[in-house]
Amino acid sequence: MKLPSETLRRGLCVSVALLGLSVAPAFAQDASPSHIAAARQAVDALDTTEQFDQILLNAATQIKAELIVNNPNLQSEISNMVDDEALKLAPRRGDLENEIARIYAKLFTEQELREIAEFYQGEAGKKLLAQGPTASREMMSAADVWASGIVRDLRNASINGAAKLAPPAQATSTQ
Structure with a gap:
């Protein structure tokens, strides 16, 4: 016989697992490996992710500045340490590439992605x-x-048109 806490724990684990499945993007399940590969090829051809190349570099520069303000005597050590940490994070750039490929796979068919890649890899x-x-x-x-x-x-034509719509002002004389 299961203890109530064990049953509760098992139910909680099942609930968490189901919740995780329900929030996973539907398109990630629908895209085949070849569809994702075609998306990666299109993304690469478009240089879509080039705009994100500076994120890590900019973050490292900002963090160095923040840390050096508090410890100016450690400028060189801080700079080297932040650079080392940034280099450790650099491989995570592939995660962004994969996510962007999934987005393209969601929006375009595999054939469309192949055609996009073919066009953008050509001279035109x-x-x-x-x-x-x-x-x-x-x-x-x-x-x-x-x-x-x-x-x-339009302003000139409208002003001229309005002038034709309004009767001319009567001259009033004061005697």
């Missing part, structure tokens, strides 16, 4: 990645100029 895709930021800046500049012209022309 590489050029789009390289020139995209310049194109976006120039596009926004052109849109600003266009919007200013539209607002100016």
